[in-house]
Amino acid sequence: MTVWIGLTGGIGSGKSQAAAEFVKLGVPHIDADALSRCLTADNGKALPTIRETIGAHVFDDKGRLNRTALREEVFRRPQIKAILESIMFPLILEEIRLQQAQYPDAIYGIIDVPLLVENPPFLALVQRVLVVDADESTQIERVKQRSGLSEEEIRRIIRSQISCRERLLYADDVIKNEGSLTELAEKIQRLHRYYIHTLKAV
DSSP states (O other): OOEEEEEEOOTTSSHHHHHHHHHHTTOOEEEHHHHHHHHTSTTOTTHHHHHHHTOGGGBOTTSOBOHHHHHHHHHHOHHHHHHHHHHHHHHHHHHHHHHHTTOTTOSEEEEEOTTTTTOHHHHTTOSEEEEEEOOHHHHHHHHHHHHOOOHHHHHHHHHHSOOHHHHHHTOSEEEEOOSOHHHHHHHHHHHHHHHHHHHTTO
């Protein structure tokens, strides 16, 4: 039976790079963000309900979801976040379970969920939690470099997420990611060997 490990971390922690390193090692990888994007892409399953419950103003004139407008709506009106989650989470959970069923014989797999700790239904899908952790100053610098967002906007996103301390309370394993990509890859390789050795008998 496959042991599923929930991979999580704050924005700019390097969680996505960590996931990529596991993929290089041949580990099954399920990406909740990618599933969410598919569900909200053109003709995605979630679009009719989003239009009906949140409104046409978060769509462009071609009927495509305006992600920037939706993000601003969520930050401006907290109740919209709850509505969006009530639409998206059941669909994402369904897709994750379908993908899990494709790997019945793997020793372990990774489920990559940014808000894993905040959402018990996602936690229920995994047997272990791996947190990728980084100092806030490192997070801000990384996000600046890749996104062009201002420091104020990045801090706003960080504040909207669970605190580092709270996230670590749920961790079975922690990777501190303050160094180079090579250092991160080495840490992932060591953890991979540990998982293979300890989880094979589970």
